[in-house]
Amino acid sequence: MSRRLDAGGSWIDRTKPLTFRFDDEEYEGFEGDTLASALLANGVVGGFTSPILGRPRGVMTAGPEEPNAFVEVSEPWFDPIVAATMVELVGGLVAEPRAGVGRLPDPAEVTSVEAVHRHVHVETLVVGGGSAGRRAAVAAASRGDRVIQMDERHRIDDPPGGVTVLPRTTALGVYDDGYVVAHERSTTLERLWHVRAGRVILATGAHERFIAFARNDQPGVMLSSAAATYVERFGVLPGDRAVVFTTNDSGLRSADVLRGAGTDIVRTLGVGEDMSEALDDVDLLLVSGGWNPNLTLWRSIGGGLRYDERLASFRPNDEGPPWLEVVGSANGDGLPRTEAYWLEPAEDYSEHFVDLQRDQTVADIEDALEAGLVSVEHVKRATYIGTAIDQGRTSGLLAAAIVNQLLGADPDAQGPTSARPPAVPLSYAVIAGPDRGDLLDPIRRTRAHSWHVEHGAIFEDVGQWKRPRYFSTDGEEMDAAVGRECLAVRNAAGVLDASTLGKIEVVGPDSPSFLDRMYTNRMSTLKIGSIRYGFMLGLDGMIVDDGVAMRLADDRFLVTTTTGNAAMVLDRFEEWLQTEWPELRVYCASVTEQWSDAAIAGPNSREVLDAVGTDVDLSPEAFPFMTFRDGTVAGIPARIARVSFTGELSYEILVDGRRGLELWTAVLAAGAPFGITPYGTEAMHVLRAEKGFVIVGQDTDGTVTPDDLGMSWIVRKDDSDFIGRRSLRRADPSRPDRKQLVGLLSDDFLPEGAQLVERDTGRIPVPMIGHVTSSYLSPTLGRPIALAMVERGRSRHGETVFAPLPSGTISAEIVPPVFHDPEGTRRDG
Amino acid sequence: MLLIDCPWCGPRDEIEFTYGGQAHISYPKESDALTDEEWADFLFMRDNPRGPFRERWYHVHGCRRWFNAIRDTATSRFIATYRMGEEPPA
Numbered sequence: 001m002s003r004r005l006d007a008g009g010s011w012i013d014r015t016k017p018l019t020f021r022f023d024d025e026e027y028e029g030f031e032g033d034t035l036a037s038a039l040l041a042n043g044v045v046g047g048f049t050s051p052i053l054g055r056p057r058g059v060m061t062a063g064p065e066e067p068n069a070f071v072e073v074s075e076p077w078f079d080p081i082v083a084a085t086m087v088e089l090v091g092g093l094v095a096e097p098r099a100g101v102g103r104l105p106d107p108a109e110v111t112s113v114e115a116v117h118r119h120v121h122v123e124t125l126v127v128g129g130g131s132a133g134r135r136a137a138v139a140a141a142s143r144g145d146r147v148i149q150m151d152e153r154h155r156i157d158d159p160p161g162g163v164t165v166l167p168r169t170t171a172l173g174v175y176d177d178g179y180v181v182a183h184e185r186s187t188t189l190e191r192l193w194h195v196r197a198g199r200v201i202l203a204t205g206a207h208e209r210f211i212a213f214a215r216n217d218q219p220g221v222m223l224s225s226a227a228a229t230y231v232e233r234f235g236v237l238p239g240d241r242a243v244v245f246t247t248n249d250s251g252l253r254s255a256d257v258l259r260g261a262g263t264d265i266v267r268t269l270g271v272g273e274d275m276s277e278a279l280d281d282v283d284l285l286l287v288s289g290g291w292n293p294n295l296t297l298w299r300s301i302g303g304g305l306r307y308d309e310r311l312a313s314f315r316p317n318d319e320g321p322p323w324l325e326v327v328g329s330a331n332g333d334g335l336p337r338t339e340a341y342w343l344e345p346a347e348d349y350s351e352h353f354v355d356l357q358r359d360q361t362v363a364d365i366e367d368a369l370e371a372g373l374v375s376v377e378h379v380k381r382a383t384y385i386g387t388a389i390d391q392g393r394t395s396g397l398l399a400a401a402i403v404n405q406l407l408g409a410d411p412d413a414q415g416p417t418s419a420r421p422p423a424v425p426l427s428y429a430v431i432a433g434p435d436r437g438d439l440l441d442p443i444r445r446t447r448a449h450s451w452h453v454e455h456g457a458i459f460e461d462v463g464q465w466k467r468p469r470y471f472s473t474d475g476e477e478m479d480a481a482v483g484r485e486c487l488a489v490r491n492a493a494g495v496l497d498a499s500t501l502g503k504i505e506v507v508g509p510d511s512p513s514f515l516d517r518m519y520t521n522r523m524s525t526l527k528i529g530s531i532r533y534g535f536m537l538g539l540d541g542m543i544v545d546d547g548v549a550m551r552l553a554d555d556r557f558l559v560t561t562t563t564g565n566a567a568m569v570l571d572r573f574e575e576w577l578q579t580e581w582p583e584l585r586v587y588c589a590s591v592t593e594q595w596s597d598a599a600i601a602g603p604n605s606r607e608v609l610d611a612v613g614t615d616v617d618l619s620p621e622a623f624p625f626m627t628f629r630d631g632t633v634a635g636i637p638a639r640i641a642r643v644s645f646t647g648e649l650s651y652e653i654l655v656d657g658r659r660g661l662e663l664w665t666a667v668l669a670a671g672a673p674f675g676i677t678p679y680g681t682e683a684m685h686v687l688r689a690e691k692g693f694v695i696v697g698q699d700t701d702g703t704v705t706p707d708d709l710g711m712s713w714i715v716r717k718d719d720s721d722f723i724g725r726r727s728l729r730r731a732d733p734s735r736p737d738r739k740q741l742v743g744l745l746s747d748d749f750l751p752e753g754a755q756l757v758e759r760d761t762g763r764i765p766v767p768m769i770g771h772v773t774s775s776y777l778s779p780t781l782g783r784p785i786a787l788a789m790v791e792r793g794r795s796r797h798g799e800t801v802f803a804p805l806p807s808g809t810i811s812a813e814i815v816p817p818v819f820h821d822p823e824g825t826r827r828d829g
Numbered sequence: 830m831l832l833i834d835c836p837w838c839g840p841r842d843e844i845e846f847t848y849g850g851q852a853h854i855s856y857p858k859e860s861d862a863l864t865d866e867e868w869a870d871f872l873f874m875r876d877n878p879r880g881p882f883r884e885r886w887y888h889v890h891g892c893r894r895w896f897n898a899i900r901d902t903a904t905s906r907f908i909a910t911y912r913m914g915e916e917p918p919a
Contacts, residue, residue, distance in 0.1 A: 179842075574893060574895070575849070575887070575895060578894065726857075
């Protein structure tokens with residue numbers, strides 16, 4: 001049965017009929033309809049179910065406050081759950097009712113809409129498309145402001161000129177300093193607007209208030225203004241015979257609208273009259289309990305409230321940010337005087353619904369109060385009133401008022417519960433916008449990346465870098481590949497793409513003195529052409545990074561950092577230079593990507609580099625360990641550094657970053673006769689662990705001093721200051737029972753992170769004396785090795801410790817942390 | 830999102846900045862002369878007022894300059910920003 005009137009409906013275009021499906025039935029509506037208005041026009045009253053009690057429900061409102069009529073939209077876009085009152089009707093729309101809970105479908109099953117973010121700056125942002133919003137927007141535009149006016153409905157009547165008007169756009173949250181995030185819906189594109197506005201004007205209107213009475217959740221109960229809206233905007237008559245219950249004049253005005261459209265208004269009831277049988281012989285019950293200014297956004301940024309007896313509700317007070325203003329009915333202006341009436345008295349409140357979407361009644365509030373709760377916030381958490389996806393627009397203030405009444409308190413004793421953004425639910429896809437998949441975070445690739453891909457590299461993320469973890473030839477598993485790569489470095493030669501290592505050039509006449517202050521050892525005495533390894537400590541004396549410094553000139557150093565810490569170290573340099581020592585003439589520049597770095601390691605390294613071709617004298621006498629030389633390699637201007645993270649003879653070749661692939665391929669081609677093997681980070685980790693070289697952040701955790709690692713030799717003992725020096729002189733860093741770096745030898749593989757105990761008693765609790773920090777199957781030794789931090793570890797060499805694990809206890813012998821070539825005979829080849 | 834007035838760049842979104850804790854705490858020149866208690870006081874102890882607070886900010890995703898600010902910790906409102914080395918405004 002059509003309930004569409006023959007005329008009227010300011011929002012619909014009767015020349016544009018649309019077909020849609022709801023709950024597997026086909027219906028017709030008009031362009032401009034909402035799904036709710038089109039359903040009512042087709043005589044669909046009810047059709048919804050309450051989430052917990054399974055009671056029949058119908059459309060109760062005409063806007064975002066709807067607590068009953070929730071649907072899943074599956075075509076032409078997908079939305080798991082949305083109020084039918086907020087779904088703009090489009091041709092081919094397919095929807096079905098949802099009882100308060102959405103479902104998460106298979107992504108392949110749904111049509112995803114592209115989501116983008118847009119950032120704009122305006123002088124004035126107006127939230128709300130009604131008459132007060134329009135006035136504010138026009139006034140601002142006439143002053144010359146850039147103005148955005150937005151409204152969550154799909155239509156803004158009589159849009160003002162000179163204003164960017166955004167229908168279908170919900171302001172989700174108002175944040176500090178005029179920052180507003182809003183969601184614009186459309187069938188093809190969703191936009192998240194980030195608006196920075198000099199002034200934000202909230203013209204968010206008011207919601208008509210519901211009343212708690214027996215069986216107030218039946219289909220056919222409707223807010224009076226909503227019924228009038230269906231007549232006026234959509235040309236739909238929501239009922240033939242109606243009863244009006246109102247505490248104020250607006251209920252009477254709504255009744256007049258319906259009467260004029262043909263509804264027989266059989267009774268008008270007021271405060272104190274029995275409503276229990278009001279729906280018995282009519283098909284529509286119009287309810288008006290007065291009006292609540294819609295202050296969700298105002299309150300979410302700390303705006304305060306004051307109780308207005310005339311409205312029996314709360315209006316904004318003057319406790320809000322200076323750039324935020326509330327106008328129109330949101331400010332309480334023009335709203336009708338009402339009697340303060342929220343609850344029809346009864347013996348049994350079990351069908352007096354307060355929050356229809358949570359199926360919570362006055363009886364549930366009574367239960368919460370009887371349990372001893374007195375705060376509205378606690379009642380909310382006990383009953384969940386106001387926490388459903390309608391966010392309590394019809395129930396929040398009502399619940400607070402009922403709590404006040406039942407406790408015998410004044411109506412202003414407690415206001416509504418806290419409002420927090422987002423004001424309406426939105427999908428993670430919209431929040432993410434384009435920042436997903438490869439665009440989630442910048443991806444940094446070395447210049448030789450394409451070569452790595454072509455040669456079976458399996459990558460791992462190190463910070464934002466993609467680094468080859470190992471190279472899998474002929475489908476090798478990781479262990480086999482890592483074993484092959486390690487043995488190549490120990491027995492022939494390997495090459496590592498070390499380009500990701502952080503590199504900072506530190507320049508200026510005071511750079512030697514500056515680096516002395518930043519590192520534990522002395523960098524100012526370093527000779528030009530020489531390299532020194534160093535630790536950087538926090539002010540608390542704990543290790544934060546390590547790296548080497550190369551002295552390029554009297555006033556110029558190249559400092560390396562761990563791959564993941566490059567930005568942190570540069571920031572640290574800047575912090576100290578700018579905030580503590582502005583008198584130092586030092587400039588720092590990140591040059592990580594200006595250099596590509598191929599690190600050759602292994603007994604055949606010198607032969608490989610010779611074959612690649614260099615004009616640098618590679619003899620150990622002319623080019624000793626911890627020095628660098630400038631020259632050419634494979635015809636490319638290069639800086640060669642003799643440092644070693646493997647214990648083997650090693651040359652790190654640094655060239656212009658853009659020539660990294662050229663260098664890499666030249667090394668591999670010329671090195672082939674000498675067994676050159678590309679290796680990845682996993683082999684690098686194994687090789688360094690065999691030598692007992694720590695990785696900051698893996699073997700250290702922010703509580704480790706150089707001495708804990710057995711490396712007090714790296715901390716200078718003179719009187720000159722460096723960051724962390726004073727903290728090392730406290731009692732704690734020299735406590736004898738500190739955890740110290742040791743090696744562990746076991747028959748079985750020890751998982752990293754395993755806790756270590758002194759005795760295998762099988763009982764708990766048991767004191768833990770340390771933990772495993774690094775653990776590998778050593779291809780060189782042909783057995784498991786591990787590094788660990790153990791209390792008094794250096795005095796325990798030869799002792800046995802135990803790692804109790806769910807799979808059984810593993811025993812291990814404590815040994816010095818250097819497993820391979822402890823004399824260091826191999827680094828010079 | 831706060832709007833922070835970088836003394837070098839002007840107003841920029843909070844997301845471009847990192848916070849640096851209380852301002853005007855100098856690194857002791859003669860740290861050896863300090864007792865452990867005095868050193869711990871420098872290292873760990875900071876004021877935590879409700880109201881105006883002088884603090885350091887770093888425009889890390891902008892000009893990469895450190896500067897100082899006076900911010901009301903109760904409202905997050907910035908009362909002033911000023912360059913390193915400048916006296917805080919009264």
